[in-house]
Each structure stands twice: as C-alpha cells, then as structure tokens.
Amino acid sequence: xxxLPEVETTRRGIAPLVVGHLVVDVAVxxxxxxxxxxxxxxxxxxxxxVNAVSRRSKYLLIEFAQGTLIVxxxxxxxxxxxxxxxxxxxxxxxxxxxxNGDCLRLCDPRRFGAVLWAADPAHHPLLRDxxxxxxxxxxxxxxxxxxxxxxxxxIKDFLMDSHVVAGVGNIYANEALxxxxxxxxxxxxxxxxxxxxxxxxxxxxxxxxAIAAGGTTLRDFRGADGRPGYFSxxxxxxxxxxxxxxxxxxxxxxxxxxxxxxxxxxxCQS
DNA sequence: CTCCGATCCTGATGGC
DNA sequence: TGCCATCAGGATCGGA
Numbered sequence: 001x002x003x004l005p006e007v008e009t010t011r012r013g014i015a016p017l018v019v020g021h022l023v024v025d026v027a028v029x030x031x032x033x034x035x036x037x038x039x040x041x042x043x044x045x046x047x048x049x050v051n052a053v054s055r056r057s058k059y060l061l062i063e064f065a066q067g068t069l070i071v072x073x074x075x076x077x078x079x080x081x082x083x084x085x086x087x088x089x090x091x092x093x094x095x096x097x098x099x100n101g102d103c104l105r106l107c108d109p110r111r112f113g114a115v116l117w118a119a120d121p122a123h124h125p126l127l128r129d130x131x132x133x134x135x136x137x138x139x140x141x142x143x144x145x146x147x148x149x150x151x152x153x154x155i156k157d158f159l160m161d162s163h164v165v166a167g168v169g170n171i172y173a174n175e176a177l178x179x180x181x182x183x184x185x186x187x188x189x190x191x192x193x194x195x196x197x198x199x200x201x202x203x204x205x206x207x208x209x210a211i212a213a214g215g216t217t218l219r220d221f222r223g224a225d226g227r228p229g230y231f232s233x234x235x236x237x238x239x240x241x242x243x244x245x246x247x248x249x250x251x252x253x254x255x256x257x258x259x260x261x262x263x264x265x266x267x268c269q270s
Numbered sequence: 271c272t273c274c275g276a277t278c279c280t281g282a283t284g285g286c
Numbered sequence: 287t288g289c290c291a292t293c294a295g296g297a298t299c300g301g302a
Contacts, residue, residue, distance in 0.1 A: 003296090259274080282294085
C-alpha cells in the first residue's frame with residue numbers, strides 16, 4: 001500500500017500529536033512483523049521524548065535523543081493516534097504509549113511492516129543505500145539519465161527500485177510514466193535525457209498531487225485521522241485496465257513487468 | 271554488477 | 287451461500 005505520498009500523509013497526521021511527548025511504554029501484541037520486533041524495544045524507548053517525526057523513502061522515523069524508531073508500513077500498514085485504552089483490533093500489533101493517555105497504534109494485517117530501533121539511522125542497512133528523495137533537489141533529470149545508462153531493465157521496474165529513487169512504488173510509477181508519455185516497458189538505458197526531464201517533472205508533480213489529496217486508498221490505507229486518501233479518484237491508468245484513457249479514449253492495457261502489474265495507454269505512451 | 275523470481279502474510283474479490 | 291484460486295500498495299534475498 002503505502003508509497004511515499006501515503007507515508008508522508010501519515011507523517012503529517014501523526015507528527016503534531018506525538019512530538020514533544022514522553023513515551024511511557026511500548027506494547028507489542030504481535031512481534032512477528034517483517035522482522036521480529038526486538039524484545040528490548042520498550043526498554044530502549046521508555047522515558048524518551050519524541051523530538052521529531054521525519055520520513056526517508058517509505059520509512060517513518062520517530063526521532064529521540066538517543067536514537068530513532070524506524071517504522072515501515074509494508075503493504076497493508078497504517079498508523080493512528082488513538083486513546084491508549086481504546087480496545088485494539090485484530091491487526092493492531094503495536095502501541096507506542098504516550099504520557100498524555102494517547103498511543104501511536106500500528107495496524108498491519110499482512111505483517112509486512114517493520115518496527116526497528118536504530119541508534120544511528122543514517123547508517124542503518126535499510127536506509128543507507130536508498131537513492132535520492134524525489135522531492136529534493138538531488139533528484140534531477142541529469143541524475144536519472146546518468147544512473148540509467150546501460151541499464152536494460154524496464155523503466156517502470158527501474159523507477160520502483162529504491163536505490164534509484166526513494167519512495168516510488170507501483171501506483172506512482174505507473175501514473176508518472178503516463179504523465180510523462182513513456183511506455184513502461186521501455187529499457188531504462190534507452191531513454192534520452194529529454195525524456196528523463198519529462199519523467200522527473202512528472203514524478204514530482206504526481207507525488208505532490210497525491211500528497212495534497214492525502215494519498216491513494218485502494219483498500220487498507222487510512223491517514224492518521226482514519227480518513228482514506230482521495231488520490232484514487234485522480235488515477236489515470238493504475239487499476240483501469242479495459243477502461244478508456246481519460247486523455248484520448250484508447251482502452252488502457254495491462255501487462256506484467258517484473259512480476260508487478262503495469263497499466264498504460266498505447267497511444268499516449270511510447 | 272545486474273536482473274529475475276521466489277518469498278514473507280492476511281484478506282478481499284470473483285468465478286463456479 | 288460457500289469454497290477455492292487469484293491477486294494486492296514492498297523490499298530482501300539467492301541464484302543465474
């Protein structure tokens with residue numbers, strides 16, 4: 001589920017409710033996530049104050065003086081701030097309990113998410129090799145052009161590689177390629193600098209529009225306030241196989257690229 | 271190095 | 287209505 005816009009929506013939702021508060025406990029009801037939740041997590045975090053909530057790629061970083069809680073929402077995760085005594089649902093696996101009676105509650109039915117402690121997150125193996133943030137200046141047409149040379153992978157697969165660019169998943173790779181007019185099956189190394197300029201612009205515009213809409217909800221995703229994301233209504237190609245292109249009317253096609261679904265318009269994308 | 275497929279897990283969905 | 291197969295937004299890992 002959550003790609004960069006959904007994680008950013010979550011970050012903006014929870015930050016004002018948790019920053020400045022002390023953690024009084026971490027309650028783990030199900031430790032079997034993508035990686036087991038460390039048994040000593042509560043001991044490490046208890047008594048510390050939340051300094052900030054930031055984001056790197058699809059990871060949420062809850063920052064304390066002594067280290068950082070790294071949270072990944074996997075495919076089906078969401079985070080909400082609720083009263084600590086509200087009864088947890090079946091998939092509410094973990095609570096970070098705050099000093100004001102609220103808690104930050106992780107719900108993750110598929111358990112592909114992760115909650116990890118890192119004393120030095122910048123050098124954590126999960127974070128250190130991630131590519132540039134797409135909404136920051138280092139993500140440029142020149143950068144994309146340079147790192148794509150000689151690469152034979154399909155451009156869509158390439159965009160979804162977090163070592164190339166952070167936070168772009170299946171939905172936004174499909175949408176950005178439509179916006180840039182690029183066929184998702186084309187080899188990354190065969191696209192010109194000019195086309196990468198279009199693509200870079202399209203990625204930034206697509207992600208910003210999605211963040212402004214509160215993300216995309218297909219099934220599970222909810223913002224920190226429990227509301228779904230409204231970018232679903234703005235999707236041009238994702239999940240629209242067989243339906244007419246909103247721009248030209250041609251039937252949207254579905255193909256599999258790298259074992260993931262790709263959607264595109266044959267006449268708008270080449 | 272690069273690329274591809276398998277893999278972790280649950281739940282929603284659609285066909286019969 | 288029920289059962290079963292199929293498919294999901296991610297990212298790592300191993301092997302070719």
